[in-house]
Amino acid sequence: MSANILGERFVAMSFGESHGKCIGIVVDGCPAGLQLDESDIQPLLDLRKPGQSTITTQRNEDDRVEIMSGVFNGFTTGAPICMIIWNKDSDSRPYDLIKTIPRPSHSDYPAIVKYGGFADYRGSGRFSGRLTATLVIAGAISQKLLKHSMGIETIAYTIQIGKIRAREIPLETAKTNRYTNDVRCPDYETAQKMKSAILSSKHDGDSLGGIIECVSVGLPVGFGEPIFGSLESDLSKAIFSIPAVKAVEFGSGFDGSKRRGSENNDLYIKRDGKIITKTNNSGGILGGLSTGMPIIIRIGFKPAASISKTQHTVDVLTGSEVDLKVPGRHDPCVVPRAPPVVESVVSMVLADHAIRGGFIQPVLKK
Amino acid sequence: MSANILGERFVAMSFGESHGKCIGIVVDGCPAGLQLDESDIQPLLDLRKPGQSTITTQRNEDDRVEIMSGVFNGFTTGAPICMIIWNKDSDSRPYDLIKTIPRPSHSDYPAIVKYGGFADYRGSGRFSGRLTATLVIAGAISQKLLKHSMGIETIAYTIQIGKIRAREIPLETAKTNRYTNDVRCPDYETAQKMKSAILSSKHDGDSLGGIIECVSVGLPVGFGEPIFGSLESDLSKAIFSIPAVKAVEFGSGFDGSKRRGSENNDLYIKRDGKIITKTNNSGGILGGLSTGMPIIIRIGFKPAASISKTQHTVDVLTGSEVDLKVPGRHDPCVVPRAPPVVESVVSMVLADHAIRGGFIQPVLKK
Amino acid sequence: MSANILGERFVAMSFGESHGKCIGIVVDGCPAGLQLDESDIQPLLDLRKPGQSTITTQRNEDDRVEIMSGVFNGFTTGAPICMIIWNKDSDSRPYDLIKTIPRPSHSDYPAIVKYGGFADYRGSGRFSGRLTATLVIAGAISQKLLKHSMGIETIAYTIQIGKIRAREIPLETAKTNRYTNDVRCPDYETAQKMKSAILSSKHDGDSLGGIIECVSVGLPVGFGEPIFGSLESDLSKAIFSIPAVKAVEFGSGFDGSKRRGSENNDLYIKRDGKIITKTNNSGGILGGLSTGMPIIIRIGFKPAASISKTQHTVDVLTGSEVDLKVPGRHDPCVVPRAPPVVESVVSMVLADHAIRGGFIQPVLKK
């Protein structure tokens, strides 16, 4: 299958380049009968939009989503939903430079080799973080579908910027206050320090990495598939398609690797007639299947590769080593713009498994 | 597609249960003309075999692989290669207990719910770690194919057991000495401490987690695909299908999330006429594509869920909370048996991308 | 995906060669909770078995199916069902000849070129009609699943051998009497003439083609998918995977191409509270979806390529034209053995669409 397609029954196919006419995505497999128009999608897209604060890139994109197909009389029809975001504010001039001079830790070098020099290099072309906007508009549909049909919700937020770690905040609080600060961190106090760190890094012409935590609640037990179709497999596959992600862990993750079984095992108890676990070190997934507990994922983003500092690199055409000052407008830290992207890809995978598992039927009841 | 199928062009389909007649895998897409017989596969399978030391389960399985199809006159034919391992030493009696009483942090509970009580629960059935033997026999083929056709090699070894971390060892050394000790750690001195920790944990009826590092060398530049088919996406999907894996990171991973761009970026330099990077924080992958530097993956395993201590759980039939002492023979730490499994799934993904990218043709030259 | 895999949710992967150890198939996606053992499968396999009459090949294969996985306590578990038929009576000696001398209208020549001489040529290897036995054992599961869950039945029978055409026989009669004569034709009288034609052709060292008709009843309305997933698309894909099939038509088929719309359109009427059509020229499918009327398919088989007459061909090694007398034991007409094969592939496609459309759930009710 194409590398630009995700999913088996809730399927998305991405297209477009950072500085081309448009970027877009076709979503197929969304059941008929879901009430949907642009107003269900735009608010999520706005949360990811650049130019919203001093800590994001100043590229000024309107980012209006337009539904081209698959919706009729305000409801999904069961046909593919094509959505497009038209590119507007693209300044491709600075990129002529990188045609043959790869920026360190960008996709430039392997892309030049792989595509024999034919790839659209303007603004990183197909590899641009801008493409994550298409994930958000597809994810908006999956989020609405899951909420509407099964009561499943996915909430992502920043827990670390550089070396600064947020304190643990109850999920309900996180849900309401993460979008009320620029770094999207539910821990207000730490959020201020994170913002300062980003601005300080920006001032130095540098960038910062960070960690997003994502929690999905409302899943039934036994959702997912074994072996290669495990929830962890499919979720990580989708998450690693987000540029700059270099690490993914579920539940106690790498920390759990240091423990003994008796410390890490989640004991079953009964509460209000339901079987739940006392702890959730499994992150809501056992044997690739949901346990009914919240799915907990932590995602490590590397610091943005685009920095203003002069860096050493090699001109692939001439073969000579050169010093490069990366042109273009960039985010000093991509993490604050990532929560809606993470929620989106996680929701797309859950929607896919919801349909695969028979939890959502091909036509929603009127 | 089926959750039991991995890959697009180098495809594997797994079948079998821990205590059924056999476990097996069908590999399709291996080019015609690869010299192959059981002796290419058995040695890798032996490295994973239980009962080899005091720190693995005493289940005494012969684990002989038998090639059923797809090989003729000592060469692959281009047809599907079905391989089977017959089950022998399975004692299913202790498992009657867990039919309705789920073991903490095992797949039992979600599996009972998902399959309506029809799943084979003996020895964890389809969810058993025993199924990783099928990954190893499929992986043996991909390893030989990659080595033979492209000179690509994948080497995995233990770097952490519980809280004990190995020192960094040069890859060439790691390659030769990792299998000379029971924990599969290239750092001999630390290996002894790790073994003691496992034995001490075993003595307490407990288990331990750990971390495997996996390095692939010899890849050309521009191997892989963008977006959903990124190397990180496909590698993580395959790796998370290994039971007990809860965390995956590439290159500097979570540690890189704490850094600035100027610290984490890999600068290009020229050495012996080749473009390489000074550091390899990207773990050999940028934009989902290979950079030509080694692919570096670290994989976090949780402590084995099966411990001898009494644990609290709930009988799903009666609904009452009960105390359970888990029956059966188990590994006090699965990590030492994991390196061949990790190498295998990583190789399967690389073989798939080698064929998808046109690096390996459908018929090997005679 | 692999060319040896069929289906999306009800998936089958075929393996094995005509003269290898075994032939087999792995079926995945069959819901948990279907009562199943070998006795559900063997009778259908027996109907396809060679050596049953004077008009089939004398290769004497026992053709016993063995279920290797996916069934526990007499019920499917939701795990992949691997089934194997062991090869016994294979005489590979005559085939040394065809290693480089392709038999006319066999797969030999393109297979030699495609696989660079590595393919198993014995008894046509992977291209042998013997492989259709694996379709039958997979089809037996889909037939039982469809009958049990939805009351869907598929009935195939011979309607033409050479130039001899059967008269139309009511479906209920066809269902009961097609297997009571050697040619599998529900029209007894014509069946005798067909058998004579086959024997006469056999006597001349020649072979005969023919046509199978296949009818599926009991489908609900709106089963199937549009565009590339149309029932006609998926059914024809599966049917053309049967060796010797060269033509497929639905409903009035090629004959309908000669008509006017007013003659071919199926008018809706109401009978017993149900909307049906007066005629069924559409063969039960409109827009790729089921209309609720029987699905009607006619399938043209070419005469078996293996004949005893001397034929002209070219030695691919020496490049010289030669006369070849094809060795081995063969069917003078494959059509009489085809009905269970046709029923099987049709059922596999319908089972796949039943699951894709939410008509059958992942776990059957106890």
Add this chain to the structure above:
Amino acid sequence: MSANILGERFVAMSFGESHGKCIGIVVDGCPAGLQLDESDIQPLLDLRKPGQSTITTQRNEDDRVEIMSGVFNGFTTGAPICMIIWNKDSDSRPYDLIKTIPRPSHSDYPAIVKYGGFADYRGSGRFSGRLTATLVIAGAISQKLLKHSMGIETIAYTIQIGKIRAREIPLETAKTNRYTNDVRCPDYETAQKMKSAILSSKHDGDSLGGIIECVSVGLPVGFGEPIFGSLESDLSKAIFSIPAVKAVEFGSGFDGSKRRGSENNDLYIKRDGKIITKTNNSGGILGGLSTGMPIIIRIGFKPAASISKTQHTVDVLTGSEVDLKVPGRHDPCVVPRAPPVVESVVSMVLADHAIRGGFIQPVLKK
């Protein structure tokens, strides 16, 4: 996978509805480095355009293709190529009627049931013949790719309208003169009679069916895959996705079913140093693989379901039988518009197999 996706390595995903904003298709897997702009596509699209003669529908669509992505500096980049055709002249008013009153032999009835009344019914929505325009624009790319990289060409033309059959015309002649008459038949004389038949049928408010023949030349030997991925399987799957197709045969097809093996077998001979066959009853395919001879396909189209005559049907809402005079503008015969559509889907399948088989590499040489 989605029913709106075709192919494995050369992949197309269709979207859009007859009376929505647009129709479109995303093509992925086209190698980088193919010179491409709208002028490569538009001429083929024009050949399918309605309103070109008295024998096609008078719907007046401009049908301009617009490339949205995947092409940069006049060459394909290896990224997905999204192409859109904007809808203009759609008059949806007549279709309110059919919201609940299904037209005989249209997709209306099963679509209403399948999608619970949510499907876009205007102009048949997703099931409209108009969607074949998206196949043509995707097919234009595959045709150029195959011609450019391998010299493969595919030529389709009308050989039958109603009961009128064309005489056999040499392929070279057919190639040049099929588009010089309104029915797209290379036999001029018969073409006039066919046109008269269509006009007479149109005058009666009726429609006519017909047969298209399609020939692909220039294929190497051993192109294709065995079993479920046979050329016949994949070609028929794609062809049956064209609305109104009800029959497909390869080579001697149904006629071959009436023959003896000695009459139907294609004997190998040597001509100019190449192994070819004396006859081509196999239609260029044996064992699912190409023989190097032309691929010959005949495709039966039913008469267009839309006729102006009053027809009997049932109102699905009220349940009462009614008489319906189908509204809208329609083709009295769809066959003359079908050749570019047939060429397109056949080329898409061949391009897919060309890449799967390693005949075309991911980057074309500059």
